[in-house]
Amino acid sequence: MSPITTIDKVGDYVGQAVTLRGWLYNKRSSGKIQFLQVRDGTGVIQCVAVKSEVGDEVFAACDALTQECSLIVEGVVRRDERAKGGYELSVLRVERVGTSTDYPITLKEHGVDFLLDHRHLWIRTPRQRAILKVRAEVMRAMADFLDGDGFTRVDPPVLTPSSCEGTTELFHTQYFDEDAYLTQSGQMYLEAAAMALGKVYSMGPAFRAERSKTRRHLIEFWMIEPEMAFYTHEDNVRLQEAFVSHVVRHVLTTCENELATIGRDIAKLERIEPPFPRLSYDEAIAWLQRHGHDIRWGDDFGAPHETELAAQFDRPVFIERYPTQIKAFYMQPDPERPEVVLCADLLAPEGYGEIIGGSQRIHDYDLMRQRFEEHRLPMDTYGWYLDLRKYGSVPHAGFGIGLERTVAWICGLEHVREAIPFPRMLYRLYP
Secondary structure: OOOEOOHHHHHHHEOOEEEEEEEEEEEEEOOOEEEEEEEOOOOEEEEEEEHHHHHHHHHHHHHOOOOOOEEEEEEEEEEOOOOOOOEEEEEEEEEEEEOOOOOOOOOOOOOHHHHHHOHHHHOOOHHHHHHHHHHHHHHHHHHHHHHHOOOEEOOOOOEEOOOOOOOOOOOEEEEOOEEEEEOOOOHHHHHHHHHHHOEEEEEEEEEOOOOOOOOOOOOEEEEEEEEEEOOOHHHHHHHHHHHHHHHHHHHHHHOHHHHHHHOOOHHHHHOOOOOOOEEEHHHHHHHHHHOOOOOOOOOOOOHHHHHHHHOOOOOOEEEEOOEHHHOOOOEOEEOOEEEEEOEEEEEEOOOOEEEEEEEEEOOOHHHHHHHHHHOOOOHHHHHHHHHOOOOOOOOEEEEEEEHHHHHHHHHOOOOHHHHOOOOOEOOEOOO
16 A cells, blocks of 8 residues: 555655545545545545546545545545645545545535534534634744743642632532632632742633623633743743744744634734734723724723724734723732723734734732722632732733634634634524
């Protein structure tokens, strides 16, 4: 048997016979020639079976293949500039491995609900495969950047006794005789880990019981959360813009074919370089008011506000120093203006909204205890977090970046549901 390879590596075997293992994506016939579109997870290649060359038996085997049946095909690699990927395979032999009858996702338009009901099959299509490939490369780039900058990965628990944000949007479960919740964020645990390891990050799922149906929201999503000891707000912001720029550059370098399959305008991504523009919350409110929005100082931004603010720029923009009253209890007040906190949200361009939320954390014991009292946080569940300010506390900062929103922005997707293999949304828990 000829050497087994994958579609993305057939260029190493021009003029040689190779064996591919995959699935039939599509086929068409031109009388005595069969054109098989075969995919294997690394790409798609056209395999050409000419009856006069392969004989009746092989030609009949090709003719019997159905959409998404699995197969093994042996053939000679030919360079063809007209072919997608630049190569095609001249078939020598075909073996069907698994049958596929009445495949539901035919090569025509289907409704979104139908496709989501068949998500386990939808991910086989070239566009969905390309998105998931980009997602994997985004995660790789994030980890490589942080690992290369001296961070240590730490995995916080998924089951927790309390909420990081102090909200009610929690999924409740029973932990033997106690109440427990699915995590919204690993931030608090990562703050503890930063006091042991200096710079840490986590990469894992988060859950928010938000009754939201917007294109930006999922019930279950993934967060990458770095936390850094001895970091100020300014240090934090500079890290974020270097981090995001690195991720975009990595995707542009490694996912050229995938971005083309998705139809992404890469010129918009090529502009993503630091420094990123910044607006204070005060400036953002004033701009929105001048442009006809009914919004007052102290209000939080909604999706339309974020979209219009970001539309002024060709790269992500930081909105920093929000009012203390609308941000989480643990954020460090600005020493010059205690009514605002040292925080920043990073808004992606093209209407994708906030992809990062970050802040400098309160490190003073007395101030954090005061916040506990103001927010009525129970010591029996939050006491350990206050302890961090009691034993060798230092200024520190961190941020969380939503993976699916970031992937949706980089790929130019209309909805974050395509940026995760099996989305969990308000009315969808299947498949």
